[in-house]
Amino acid sequence: MPNRSDRSILGRTGRPKSEAKAEAILNAATKLFLAKGFQGTSMDAVAREAGVSKQTVYSHFANKETLFVACIDAKVAHYGFDEAAGVDDSDLRQALLTIVHRFTDLLFDSEVVAVYRVVLSESTGQPQLASLFFDNGPKRTKSAICEFLRQQVAKGRLRIPKERLLYATVQLLNMSVGIFQWSLLFGLQDSVDDSELAAHLERAVDDFLTLYAV
Amino acid sequence: MPNRSDRSILGRTGRPKSEAKAEAILNAATKLFLAKGFQGTSMDAVAREAGVSKQTVYSHFANKETLFVACIDAKVAHYGFDEAAGVDDSDLRQALLTIVHRFTDLLFDSEVVAVYRVVLSESTGQPQLASLFFDNGPKRTKSAICEFLRQQVAKGRLRIPKERLLYATVQLLNMSVGIFQWSLLFGLQDSVDDSELAAHLERAVDDFLTLYAV
DNA sequence: ATAATACTAGACTGTCTAGTTCCATATTGT
DNA sequence: ACAATATGGAACTAGACAGTCTAGTATTAT
Numbered sequence: 408m409p410n411r412s413d414r415s416i417l418g419r420t421g422r423p424k425s426e427a428k429a430e431a432i433l434n435a436a437t438k439l440f441l442a443k444g445f446q447g448t449s450m451d452a453v454a455r456e457a458g459v460s461k462q463t464v465y466s467h468f469a470n471k472e473t474l475f476v477a478c479i480d481a482k483v484a485h486y487g488f489d490e491a492a493g494v495d496d497s498d499l500r501q502a503l504l505t506i507v508h509r510f511t512d513l514l515f516d517s518e519v520v521a522v523y524r525v526v527l528s529e530s531t532g533q534p535q536l537a538s539l540f541f542d543n544g545p546k547r548t549k550s551a552i553c554e555f556l557r558q559q560v561a562k563g564r565l566r567i568p569k570e571r572l573l574y575a576t577v578q579l580l581n582m583s584v585g586i587f588q589w590s591l592l593f594g595l596q597d598s599v600d601d602s603e604l605a606a607h608l609e610r611a612v613d614d615f616l617t618l619y620a621v
Numbered sequence: 622m623p624n625r626s627d628r629s630i631l632g633r634t635g636r637p638k639s640e641a642k643a644e645a646i647l648n649a650a651t652k653l654f655l656a657k658g659f660q661g662t663s664m665d666a667v668a669r670e671a672g673v674s675k676q677t678v679y680s681h682f683a684n685k686e687t688l689f690v691a692c693i694d695a696k697v698a699h700y701g702f703d704e705a706a707g708v709d710d711s712d713l714r715q716a717l718l719t720i721v722h723r724f725t726d727l728l729f730d731s732e733v734v735a736v737y738r739v740v741l742s743e744s745t746g747q748p749q750l751a752s753l754f755f756d757n758g759p760k761r762t763k764s765a766i767c768e769f770l771r772q773q774v775a776k777g778r779l780r781i782p783k784e785r786l787l788y789a790t791v792q793l794l795n796m797s798v799g800i801f802q803w804s805l806l807f808g809l810q811d812s813v814d815d816s817e818l819a820a821h822l823e824r825a826v827d828d829f830l831t832l833y834a835v
Numbered sequence: 836a837t838a839a840t841a842c843t844a845g846a847c848t849g850t851c852t853a854g855t856t857c858c859a860t861a862t863t864g865t
Numbered sequence: 866a867c868a869a870t871a872t873g874g875a876a877c878t879a880g881a882c883a884g885t886c887t888a889g890t891a892t893t894a895t
Contacts, residue, residue: 420838420839420840420893420894420895421838421839421840421841421892421893421894422839422840422841422842422891422892422893422894423840423841423892423893423894424840424841424842425841425842425892428841428842442745444660444742444745446658446660446661447660449881449882449883450882450883450884451881451882451883459842459843460842460843460844460845461843461844461845461883461884462841462842462843462844462885462886463841463842463843465883465884465885466841466842470883470884471883471884524741524742524744524745525742526807527738527741527742527806527807528658528738528739528741528742530738530806530807530808531656531657531658531738531808534808534809537807537808537809538809540807541803541807541809545803571824574799574821574824577799577800578796578799578825578828581795581796581798581799582792582795582796584795585788585791585795586791589755589759592741592744593740593741593744593751593754593755594744594745594748594751595748595751595752595755607788610785610788611792614792614832617831617832618828618831618832636861636862636863636864636869636870636871636872637862637863637864637870637871638870638871638872639871639872642871642872663851663852663853664852664853664854665851665852665853673872673873674872674873674874674875675853675854675873675874675875676855676856676871676872676873676874677871677872677873679854679855680871680872684853684854685853685854
């Protein structure tokens with residue numbers, strides 16, 4: 408793993424590593440890992456897809472596992488969800504609708520679905536991978552939305568006991584995903600009908616408000 | 622696949638296939654598939670684990686895929702969930718609690734978690750596998766519980782519009798699984814604390830009753 | 836220019852894999 | 866007894882894989 412960002416070391420000479428190649432490798436590997444899984448992807452295929460020699464792959468990433476973790480890491484960082492903070496909350500119902508729409512847009516994105524699948528299948532052999540994904544993905548999302556709910560409680564618009572804030576957050580999200588997430592994960596459908604989803608989310612938010620609105 | 626149940630063919634002679642060996646192969650394969658996934662399991666390993674020659678494995682199951690599907694099929698058949706029908710419903714809240722407890726007991730069973738994981742990871746390459754699992758597993762569970770709710774509506778104890786019965790069923794189940802299922806699937810924890818789960822399920826059922834009780 | 840490093844192209848090792856085939860032996864129905 | 870089939874054990878094919886190595890070429894800082 409000391410193969411990357413040696414650029415910063417002073418007194419370094421010779422031809423520098425190409426960031427462009429590193430990125431090409433990462434993109435190629437991500438594409439293959441998400442499509443074919445960890446074991447289904449060979450380093451030769453990564454090199455071929457990246458238009459690079461295998462040696463170069465190993466020069467940037469120590470081994471297959473390192474490369475895999477780097478791919479997941481990059482994807483998780485890319486799909487951030489800290490946007491619940493900036494939602495206009497003048498109308499609470501509308502704000503919640505916006506939030507759950509953003510949430511499902513993220514969760515039902517085909518690439519995110521693929522990440523879920525591949526992380527799940529490799530999480531037995533690599534427990535730290537699951538933490539890496541979970542802590543930087545779902546957990547951050549949950550925290551952001553939980554914080555929004557806490558603010559609404561503080562503003563006197565929701566009635567949620569402090570010790571139930573996390574429960575209520577998960578409840579809102581679980582009600583929002585409905586049956587869609589499993590259908591997508593299992594590949595039984597490859598996209599969600601927009602109007603069907605919108606109707607579903609309205610019910611979920613209304614039920615949530617029934618439980619917690621002041 | 623014409624390798625099995627040739628027993629029924631009339632005029633058959635010679636040494637019959639051993640059902641015991643077939644079962645040993647199935648058990649060994651199931652164990653390995655659930656622990657190491659489809660690609661992570663070799664037919665040699667299955668033969669070794671079953672205490673049987675590879676030839677015998679191929680004599681009972683045409684190929685690796687057939688064997689895999691047979692394993693999933695057997696597991697799904699074993700973990701049936703048609704028990705919602707027989708629940709004593711004199712006390713509705715208690716009946717719902719019993720049902721969601723049975724549901725989570727099933728869903729959080731370590732072997733069921735392993736089946737979810739392996740089916741998910743192989744569902745891209747084998748879409749019919751996902752259907753096999755989904756139709757005979759989660760879908761049957763959902764139907765059983767949906768039917769129970771329908772009866773309670775008929776008895777005038779719940780108020781759920783007919784077109785929302787499925788929505789309400791999924792809602793109850795999604796609220797019940799909470800964050801536990803993901804933690805288990807990702808291997809972040811390997812069991813659920815009983816009292817924590819019990820408290821969670823009480824809240825879920827109470828919320829459900831708040832929404833739908835007459 | 837020179838030294839240091841990155842990169843390509845490919846050969847190569849050692850290991851694993853699925854699937855097939857051969858043959859000797861075991862077990863069964865007729 | 867006999868024919869038919871199952872089984873064990875092992876060899877074999879044909880190929881994939883991760884990772885290493887070499888040798889030549891390209892690029893860069895000094």
